[in-house]
Amino acid sequence: xxxxxxxxxxxxxxxxxxxxxxxxxxxxxxxxxxxxxxxxxxxxxxxxxxxxxxxxxxxxxxxxxxxxxxxxxxxxxxxxxxxxxxxxxxxxxxxxxxxxxxxxxxxxxxxxxxxxxxxxxxxxxxxxxxxxxxxxxxxxxxxxxxxxxxxxxxxxxxxxxxxxxxxxxxxxxxxxxxxxxxxxxxxxxxxxxxxxxxxxxxxxxxxxxxxxxxxxxxxxxxxxxxxxxxxxxxxxxxxxxxxxxxxxxxxxxxxxxxxxxxxxxxxxxxxxxxxxxxxxxxxxxxxxxxxxxxxxxxxxxxxxxxxxxxxxxxxxxxxxxxxxxxxxxxxxxxxxxxxxxxxxxxxxxxxxxxxxxxxxx
Ligand code: M6R
Numbered sequence: 001x002x003x004x005x006x007x008x009x010x011x012x013x014x015x016x017x018x019x020x021x022x023x024x025x026x027x028x029x030x031x032x033x034x035x036x037x038x039x040x041x042x043x044x045x046x047x048x049x050x051x052x053x054x055x056x057x058x059x060x061x062x063x064x065x066x067x068x069x070x071x072x073x074x075x076x077x078x079x080x081x082x083x084x085x086x087x088x089x090x091x092x093x094x095x096x097x098x099x100x101x102x103x104x105x106x107x108x109x110x111x112x113x114x115x116x117x118x119x120x121x122x123x124x125x126x127x128x129x130x131x132x133x134x135x136x137x138x139x140x141x142x143x144x145x146x147x148x149x150x151x152x153x154x155x156x157x158x159x160x161x162x163x164x165x166x167x168x169x170x171x172x173x174x175x176x177x178x179x180x181x182x183x184x185x186x187x188x189x190x191x192x193x194x195x196x197x198x199x200x201x202x203x204x205x206x207x208x209x210x211x212x213x214x215x216x217x218x219x220x221x222x223x224x225x226x227x228x229x230x231x232x233x234x235x236x237x238x239x240x241x242x243x244x245x246x247x248x249x250x251x252x253x254x255x256x257x258x259x260x261x262x263x264x265x266x267x268x269x270x271x272x273x274x275x276x277x278x279x280x281x282x283x284x285x286x287x288x289x290x291x292x293x294x295x296x297x298x299x300x301x302x303x304x305x306x307x308x309x310x311x312x313x314x315x316x317x318x319x320x321x322x323x324x325x326x327x328x329x330x331x332x333x334x335x336x337x338x339x340x341x342x343x344x345x346x347x348x349x350x351x352x353x354x355x356x357x358x359x360x361x
Pocket of ligand 1: 060354358
């Protein structure tokens with residue numbers, strides 16, 4: 001049932017405020033400025049002994065994991081990184097007893113992720129799941145975890161599950177942080193930020209008509225570049241994947257800081273750039289990158305917290321706490337991908353060559 005929408009993708013994009021509400025529900029503990037995650041199976045002593053966090057997932061879930069790794073480093077001060085599960089399982093990685101492994105998957109059935117989890121467990125590692133589908137193979141195989149509670153996602157192209165997974169990671173990061181050395185003050189600040197998310201998502205989705213007009217303009221592009229740095233980079237990666245999957249326009253994501261090491265050679269009027277420009281410590285650096293692009297007659301669409309004069313157009317999104325900004329900044333770009341695909345007459349819910357869950361090698 002599409003509930004009045006023409007595609008599941010459109011429906012799922014518009015379900016995000018409710019979905020985020022669900023992942024937060026019943027988990028916030030105001031007394032201790034933390035969150036309760038019932039199924040984690042990790043006591044405080046164990047949480048304090050973790051030396052590293054390694055996050056494994058594929059596709060969009062990998063991108064959500066990249067955001068999660070940054071949140072865990074920032075809030076819990078534990079070194080953390082994300083890697084495609086499909087790479088990890090083939091490189092005979094060193095399995096370390098003091099590392100917490102986290103497997104991320106919407107379906108809970110992705111074979112590369114499941115195989116990585118099984119290999120890790122065989123070697124005695126502790127593995128948590130950040131999974132959407134309750135009782136799925138990865139959820140069953142993991143030692144514990146956090147359910148994402150996005151609800152059923154039908155469109156092959158993941159949208160609401162991505163957003164909810166990033167929120168689930170914020171909860172995990174806050175929980176680990178408050179069990180370790182994150183202050184009460186910062187805990188409160190993050191909780192307040194989390195509570196603002198659903199309303200801010202609704203606000204972003206109200207800009208759909210404007211974004212649709214932009215999409216109709218960009219649908220003529222043969223290729224697009226997505227840039228961001230630190231918090232903005234995984235957002236750029238995910239936005240680039242969304243556009244490719246659903247519109248078949250070639251897109252590439254790059255850290256803004258790496259532009260001068262190669263991709264600047266590509267800049268010309270026919271290659272538009274989407275720049276993720278959060279209002280954080282790196283704002284000036286991002287402005288400088290946009291200037292480099294402008295100087296070479298590149299066209300720029302910015303996603304930012306205030307109008308960017310270096311950009312040709314800006315989609316303004318509401319500001320949250322710095323650590324939580326990545327949760328929101330990709331949402332307008334889901335709509336951009338959607339409307340670009342619509343303008344090009346693509347099969348939005350079932351892009352060619354793709355399957356909703358990849359249960360084979
Ligand atoms: O079910 P999973 O989250 O494990 O799926 C992983 C990827 O196959 C998935 O995210 C894929 O990249 C989607 N088509 C993204 O829109």
